[in-house]
Amino acid sequence: MGIFTKDIKTFDDLFLHQLQDVYYAENQITKALPKMIEKATAAPLKQGFTTHLKETEAQIEKLDKVFALLGEKPKGASCPAIDGIIKEANEVAGDIADKSVLDAALIASAQAVEHYEITRYGTLVSWSKQLGRGEVGTILQSILDEERATDEKLTKLAESKINLKAELETA
Numbered sequence: 001m002g003i004f005t006k007d008i009k010t011f012d013d014l015f016l017h018q019l020q021d022v023y024y025a026e027n028q029i030t031k032a033l034p035k036m037i038e039k040a041t042a043a044p045l046k047q048g049f050t051t052h053l054k055e056t057e058a059q060i061e062k063l064d065k066v067f068a069l070l071g072e073k074p075k076g077a078s079c080p081a082i083d084g085i086i087k088e089a090n091e092v093a094g095d096i097a098d099k100s101v102l103d104a105a106l107i108a109s110a111q112a113v114e115h116y117e118i119t120r121y122g123t124l125v126s127w128s129k130q131l132g133r134g135e136v137g138t139i140l141q142s143i144l145d146e147e148r149a150t151d152e153k154l155t156k157l158a159e160s161k162i163n164l165k166a167e168l169e170t171a
Contacts, residue, residue, distance in 0.1 A: 015127050016070070017077055022120045023063050024076025029056050029113060032086045040106055041099040042165075044157055049110070052150055059143050066136050085112050104166040107158045114151040121147060 008014050033053040040046045067074040089109030096102040121144035128137030 011127070011131065015124070015131060016072065018120060018124055018127070019063070019066065019070075020075055020077035021079045022117065022124065023060070023067075023074060024079045025082040025117065025120070026056055026060050026063065027076055028079070028082050028086060030060070032089070032113075035090070036093075036106055036110065039093055040103055042103045042157075042162055045103055045106065045162065048150075048153060048157060049106075052110075055146055055150070059146065062139050062143055066139050069133075069136050069139075082113070082116060085109070085116055089113075098166070098170055100162070100166040100169045103162045104158065107154050107162055111151060111154050111158075114147055114154065117147045118144065118151065 008017055030053065033049055033056065037046055037049045037053070040049055064074045089106075089112070092105050092109060093102060096105055121140055124140045125137050125144055128134070128140055
């Protein structure tokens with residue numbers, strides 16, 4: 001179902017579609033993170049990705065609860081945006097031989113994913129409030145908070161170690 005199809009007729013339909021979109025995205029991320037863990041060379045980056053994989057799996061469980069609260073079966077809607085972000089990350093990572101630069105690229109790719117998720121969850125939280133779905137909104141807000149925290153951790157890791165190391169080793 002595309003975003004501008006006849007299947008989306010109401011605001012509720014749009015909300016459900018966006019929820020399915022992010023559900024699909026989270027499931028794709030759980031497939032991509034093990035590859036990122038394997039490619040990362042900096043120990044703190046590997047650990048951060050490992051932690052985020054566990055967090056993402058827990059977020060999928062939270063989304064399962066959201067679907068249940070809505071009386072819907074959990075399912076994803078194909079999301080070309082996250083597919084494109086992950087594809088680009090794989091292509092970039094495959095083109096970098098220097099391990100320090102690769103780590104910097106992996107962080108950049110991970111942040112692209114996080115920023116996508118932040119936009120989706122931010123919208124869903126807002127729509128939950130408008131639709132009077134308080135409990136759903138609370139769960140989605142908790143996921144949004146986790147995504148923002150992950151983005152902040154990636155920024156700190158990049159700025160404190162990874163980017164400098166990439167610059168110095170390739171200068």
